[in-house]
Amino acid sequence: MKLIVGLGNPGKEYENTRHNIGFMTIEKCMKKYSFSLNKTKFNGNYGETIINNEKYMFLCPQKYMNLSGEVVSEFVNYFKISIEDILIISDDLDMPTGKVKLKPSGSSGGHNGLKNIELHLGTSNFKRLKIGIANNKLIDTKDYVLGHFSKEEKEVIDISISKALDAIFDFSNMTFDKLMSKYNSGS
Numbered sequence: 001m002k003l004i005v006g007l008g009n010p011g012k013e014y015e016n017t018r019h020n021i022g023f024m025t026i027e028k029c030m031k032k033y034s035f036s037l038n039k040t041k042f043n044g045n046y047g048e049t050i051i052n053n054e055k056y057m058f059l060c061p062q063k064y065m066n067l068s069g070e071v072v073s074e075f076v077n078y079f080k081i082s083i084e085d086i087l088i089i090s091d092d093l094d095m096p097t098g099k100v101k102l103k104p105s106g107s108s109g110g111h112n113g114l115k116n117i118e119l120h121l122g123t124s125n126f127k128r129l130k131i132g133i134a135n136n137k138l139i140d141t142k143d144y145v146l147g148h149f150s151k152e153e154k155e156v157i158d159i160s161i162s163k164a165l166d167a168i169f170d171f172s173n174m175t176f177d178k179l180m181s182k183y184n185s186g187s
Helices: 018-033 065-078 112-121 141-145 151-170 176-183
Strands: 002-006 039-041 044-051 054-061 086-092 100-103 127-132
Touching: 002 018, 002 065, 018 044, 018 054, 018 086, 018 127, 018 141, 018 151, 039 065, 044 065, 054 065, 065 086, 065 112, 086 112, 100 151, 100 176, 127 151, 151 176
Parallel strands: 002 054, 002 086, 086 127
Antiparallel strands: 039 044, 044 054, 100 127
């Protein structure tokens, strides 16, 4: 089983903010693959579907971003999910808006959600799908990531999320090296 985790902050005030790009990606997955996050466990909303004859579980932790690792580790332990089968979707301040990048492991890069997942899983060797949100040094980082996309940024982000959905589809039917070769070029 594949576990796809979209990172974000729960609550109306955080909907469609830059930091919630993981949640936004899961929402688009639900539309594309006709499932819903109709179950709740360990402070996480989740749903399941079959893609490429493989069971996929999609999870949106309902604790704040900096505590998402608590939710992810509970799911990994309860459902006995291999670290190899986890894909974490997050925003990335260090990439241009809309750039999509898959990584097999790595540091948190200062991302509090990734940092907490690393802490609770006891490893940084989990796969990531990062979507660039750029950075505006004129705005405090916290205010920037919790801000909304401009109309122009939103159009770019929608294209990026479509690309992310394709990568999620292929996650079960190709090696991660091939996945990175296919999706990391160009964007």
